[in-house]
Amino acid sequence: MPLYLLRRALQAVVVLLAISATAFALFYAAPSDPAVIACGPKCDASQIAAVRDSMGLDQPILAQYADYVRGLFAGRTINDVDGTPIACDAPCLGYSYALHEPVRAAITSRFPVTLSLAGGALAVIVVFGIGAGFLSALRRGRLTDRLLSGFTLVGASVQIYFLGYALQYLLVYRTGWFALPGYTSPGDDIGAWVAGLLLPCLVLGFVNAAVFARLSRAQMLEVMHEGYVRTARGKGLSPLRAHLKYTSRGAAAPLVQLLGLEVGALLGGAFITETVFGLSGVGKLAVDAVVQNDLPTVVGTVLLAAFFVVVFVALADLVVAWLDPRVRLA
Amino acid sequence: MSGSGKERPVLRVRDIGVTFTGTRGTVMAVEGVTFDLARGEVVGLVGESGSGKSTVGLAALGLHDPARTQVTGSIEIGGTEIVGAAEDTLRPLRGNRVAMVFQDALAALSPFHGVGAQLAEAYRIHHRSASRAEARDRAADMLERVGIPAARARDFPHQFSGGMRQRVMIAMALINSPDVLVADEPTTALDARVQRQVLDLLDELRHEHGTAVVLVTHDVGVVAHATDRVLVMRGGHLLEEGPTRRVLTTPEHPYTRALIGAAPTLTSEPGTRLPTVDEPEPKPRTAARAPVTATGRLLAEITGLHVEFGGGRTLLGRRREPARAVRGVSLHVREGETLGLVGESGSGKSTTARVLAGLQRPTAGEVRFEGRDISGAAGDTALRRELSREVQLVFQDPYASLNPRRTVEQIVTTPLRVHTEADAAERRERAAGLLEQVGLSAADLDRYPHEFSGGQRQRVGIARALALRPRLIIADEPVSALDVSVQAQVLNLLMDLRDELGLSLLFVSHDLAVVRHFCDRVAVMRHGEIVETGTRDEVFERPGAAYTRDLLAAMV
Numbered sequence: 001m002p003l004y005l006l007r008r009a010l011q012a013v014v015v016l017l018a019i020s021a022t023a024f025a026l027f028y029a030a031p032s033d034p035a036v037i038a039c040g041p042k043c044d045a046s047q048i049a050a051v052r053d054s055m056g057l058d059q060p061i062l063a064q065y066a067d068y069v070r071g072l073f074a075g076r077t078i079n080d081v082d083g084t085p086i087a088c089d090a091p092c093l094g095y096s097y098a099l100h101e102p103v104r105a106a107i108t109s110r111f112p113v114t115l116s117l118a119g120g121a122l123a124v125i126v127v128f129g130i131g132a133g134f135l136s137a138l139r140r141g142r143l144t145d146r147l148l149s150g151f152t153l154v155g156a157s158v159q160i161y162f163l164g165y166a167l168q169y170l171l172v173y174r175t176g177w178f179a180l181p182g183y184t185s186p187g188d189d190i191g192a193w194v195a196g197l198l199l200p201c202l203v204l205g206f207v208n209a210a211v212f213a214r215l216s217r218a219q220m221l222e223v224m225h226e227g228y229v230r231t232a233r234g235k236g237l238s239p240l241r242a243h244l245k246y247t248s249r250g251a252a253a254p255l256v257q258l259l260g261l262e263v264g265a266l267l268g269g270a271f272i273t274e275t276v277f278g279l280s281g282v283g284k285l286a287v288d289a290v291v292q293n294d295l296p297t298v299v300g301t302v303l304l305a306a307f308f309v310v311v312f313v314a315l316a317d318l319v320v321a322w323l324d325p326r327v328r329l330a
Numbered sequence: 331m332s333g334s335g336k337e338r339p340v341l342r343v344r345d346i347g348v349t350f351t352g353t354r355g356t357v358m359a360v361e362g363v364t365f366d367l368a369r370g371e372v373v374g375l376v377g378e379s380g381s382g383k384s385t386v387g388l389a390a391l392g393l394h395d396p397a398r399t400q401v402t403g404s405i406e407i408g409g410t411e412i413v414g415a416a417e418d419t420l421r422p423l424r425g426n427r428v429a430m431v432f433q434d435a436l437a438a439l440s441p442f443h444g445v446g447a448q449l450a451e452a453y454r455i456h457h458r459s460a461s462r463a464e465a466r467d468r469a470a471d472m473l474e475r476v477g478i479p480a481a482r483a484r485d486f487p488h489q490f491s492g493g494m495r496q497r498v499m500i501a502m503a504l505i506n507s508p509d510v511l512v513a514d515e516p517t518t519a520l521d522a523r524v525q526r527q528v529l530d531l532l533d534e535l536r537h538e539h540g541t542a543v544v545l546v547t548h549d550v551g552v553v554a555h556a557t558d559r560v561l562v563m564r565g566g567h568l569l570e571e572g573p574t575r576r577v578l579t580t581p582e583h584p585y586t587r588a589l590i591g592a593a594p595t596l597t598s599e600p601g602t603r604l605p606t607v608d609e610p611e612p613k614p615r616t617a618a619r620a621p622v623t624a625t626g627r628l629l630a631e632i633t634g635l636h637v638e639f640g641g642g643r644t645l646l647g648r649r650r651e652p653a654r655a656v657r658g659v660s661l662h663v664r665e666g667e668t669l670g671l672v673g674e675s676g677s678g679k680s681t682t683a684r685v686l687a688g689l690q691r692p693t694a695g696e697v698r699f700e701g702r703d704i705s706g707a708a709g710d711t712a713l714r715r716e717l718s719r720e721v722q723l724v725f726q727d728p729y730a731s732l733n734p735r736r737t738v739e740q741i742v743t744t745p746l747r748v749h750t751e752a753d754a755a756e757r758r759e760r761a762a763g764l765l766e767q768v769g770l771s772a773a774d775l776d777r778y779p780h781e782f783s784g785g786q787r788q789r790v791g792i793a794r795a796l797a798l799r800p801r802l803i804i805a806d807e808p809v810s811a812l813d814v815s816v817q818a819q820v821l822n823l824l825m826d827l828r829d830e831l832g833l834s835l836l837f838v839s840h841d842l843a844v845v846r847h848f849c850d851r852v853a854v855m856r857h858g859e860i861v862e863t864g865t866r867d868e869v870f871e872r873p874g875a876a877y878t879r880d881l882l883a884a885m886v
Contacts, residue, residue, distance in 0.1 A: 234391055236456060
């Protein structure tokens, strides 16, 4: 077990380094010049050269990357456009000349939005996705199953930007049943926090729940006929209790693994949902940075998303091993 | 110990019918089956696969899925009707008055829970007032009773051996002292010695708890050993019933006679044609098998063979302890001879056979075919290809070993395509001849494996092995997955082919009676070593090793 954790941690570091290096390299291969962007449209050639020098952009790309990685672990000092030094503590994700703030601060200020959205969507996925699949399997071929299957098919085929705008129009502007989507810190007003995120979470969760509903239904139907479920019934357990205790346990592993990926992805930001509902989360920050050629923010957000995926995939594997004692961590 | 006729039977089955509804319409699995089970009695429900015997067992617990299965007639447990009863009526009976033991304990026990917890659950379901601690104690007692230390109660099923798992299953079924136990092939997956232990344990516990048993099995030996009365089923119908001794000695129905005669025993005449269901009284073979001289030309030879698995390095560079599957085995097969390699599961017999076939790289030792070193065949494509002209394999599972997407013609002609210059027409002609040789017909060439029964598929597998006229055939448990009467057909076929073609065989099997019937010489393996080798008569009449004597004594 400790060996497993060590191995997974090493693996995570390698993956994250590879991703950050790729993001770094790709960005420098792009035709635009970061110094021009940082300096702004009114700079002349000598000003740009000065900026390039103070940002360290005249260094070889490998040296710049090494500098960046060092900052991640030990922190570093970054020069602003005009050469004023900015202290950046570890883990330093760099300084955004476009936003005029450290990348870490940019992410930290937007992360609560993403976290709230991801948490709410996850609850919807577990309750409506996995719950619907479970119910469908128990009522296989009946009306409940057909209705739920149809409903999840809608979820799988509809796009967030359509469903989001349509529901916002219907439920917020036309009927006023839902509050206007927006983010209020739960520390300030917990009621407003819930009300403002309810619709975005439902939409994001519903669209992603479809995959889970279909997978959990298929898994349940497969495990339902396992010998140990029959044994449980032969002991005198009711069908529902046998399925809750044994079938769901047997069906869980692939769901947990998919859920790990999903949580990782959600925490990396949900750009479309954030845009549709006018929320300022990490997803929007990342896409805006790409559009504006804001290199440090792009690398920072990409790295953050990758970090969450790697961590939650490893966590999912741990949960699977805990669920099934036959699984050996390797 | 037959129950008295006056007492009310604990299980009363009247004219039951079971129909499965599937995508291809309905199938009548059981029809018109009637019998009684008296208190403490053991009734054997015997038949081949598809006879409906397991279906009857499941119906006794009302465990058939009502959405897909229709049960008619009447089944009473201690006076309570099971057929058509509501879940609320059945639940208090299941696991309490009637319990079940399944064939494959690894599949039937939950892989997610410790065995102690599974036993305790079975107790608590029917003893609502019992505390967790009481249930745990009761489970520990029961585990001790079946010879499993209570300290292992927290262990999971996959951490036990097959025999121990089946004992856990039995302990769980009997924890509430039920009136009726339905045991569905409880020992079929076990080695002979373990089977004997489990059957004896079942018998002891049955006496202690006063439980009556329906023992579902295909094995006439198990019936003879463990039952008072026997019911013979075929195609969903009850063919014959009576006291075990009477049915086994003077069976009335020809099918029963064939079923009993089809399995060779330690007293049957070796090498004779076995009776089958289609041919209950076979013509005796024209000539007895001539004893193979010990001076025949040496065909294959293994000397000092070792095979180890695993043993790689860990992350920290430490060498893992390898699993030593074969430890210093030496054996040989002479021209025209059949060598039987017997042993229990895990004894290394299949690994030894795979080395000889060039499929497994030996860790150490010498492997020769016709004097030529072939120990490197597993890593040398050209050498293995050459070897496969001379050495062919017949596998255990005729369902898994034939490609379901290929026609029989493609399956049988593949070796010809790879190894000979024959064109398509010549290959087809040769394949037709081979099929006729194994008792199929040229019309079967264009059919797919799923259109055949298990016995027919094994014939296809044999035809494929014969296609290149190999010098040596390695048959790894070729009849173990087959019903007894089909096993008899395939053994008869192999004996005929052997005489006709003068084949040399390495015959790997766990079944002593089959080996005695079929083989000229026998090598007995245990824990990767050969404990005894000799001619058939030496090994079976005058066994030298204590282990061989144990194996023979365990035969039921």
